[in-house]
Amino acid sequence: MIRYITGELITVSKDRIIIEQGGIGYELMIPSSAINNLPSPGYQVKVYTYLHVREDILALYAFLTQDDLEVFKLLITVSGIGPKVALGVLSAHTPDDLRFAILSEDVKTITTAPGIGPKTAKKLILELKDKFKLDESFESRFSNSENETSLNITRVREETLEALLVLGYSRTDASNAIRSIEINDETTAEDALRQSLRNII
Known part of the structure; x- marks a missing residue:
């Protein structure tokens, strides 16, 4: 199994790159959204x-972050979702945006x-929504999972979501x-609920 490759970026096209490492040129398919985040050809890159x-x-x-790779997998x-379709999904959506769309059941x-299409989108929601965490959908990436601040923010979001659902609002809204x-x-949580209600109304 090839976990990652570090080498010289040789060429870049709209959906693939070539990296040279140890005298071998590796052609790799890559999300089009990652192209702008690559260095110029001739520089070192890790994917x-x-x-x-x-x-x-x-x-x-190829993916620029482990998060991209894990979501792809x-x-x-x-x-019904093969590698090419999955790559297209990550070309259109960041992992955070995709998590949020799936958790909020945002088919559109x-x-x-x-x-x-709508049928496939509903299948993605059905099969993946239990595999994503709520806090991940809000672009919360903390280096220390025990950090009190991150835990408080996650708790407030979860309690606010539960309160809105009890009040009869849809998960998407x-x-x-x-x-x-x-x-x-x-x-x-009370502050967050008041602000959220103002935005819904």
Whole structure:
């Protein structure tokens, strides 16, 4: 298994790159959204990889972060979603945006990815929503999971979402309202609920 490759970036096109390492040129498929974050050819680059093997094909897929790779691997566990479609999804959505869309059951947003229709979007929601955590959908990336501030923010978001659902709001409306407000370590669940209700109304 090739976990990652570090080498000289040789060429870049709209959906693939070539990296040279140890005298070998590796052609890798890559989300188009990652192209602008690559260095110029001639510079060193590190990509995380997934090796797709079939009887008639051997293909490497590249990602700039481990998070991108892990979400890609989850996508291809869904029946009917192959590596190319999964790559298209990550070309259209960041992992954070995709998590949020799935958790809020936002079919419209998910279908903006190429090759994803309403039926497939609903299948993604059904099969993946239990594999994502609520706090991940709000772009909360903390280096220390025991950090009291991050734990408080996560708790406030979860309590606010639960309260909005109890009040009869849909998961989509509730999630969108919470996402639109600013929550810090001093925000209480009551404050967040009041702000969210103003945004929904």
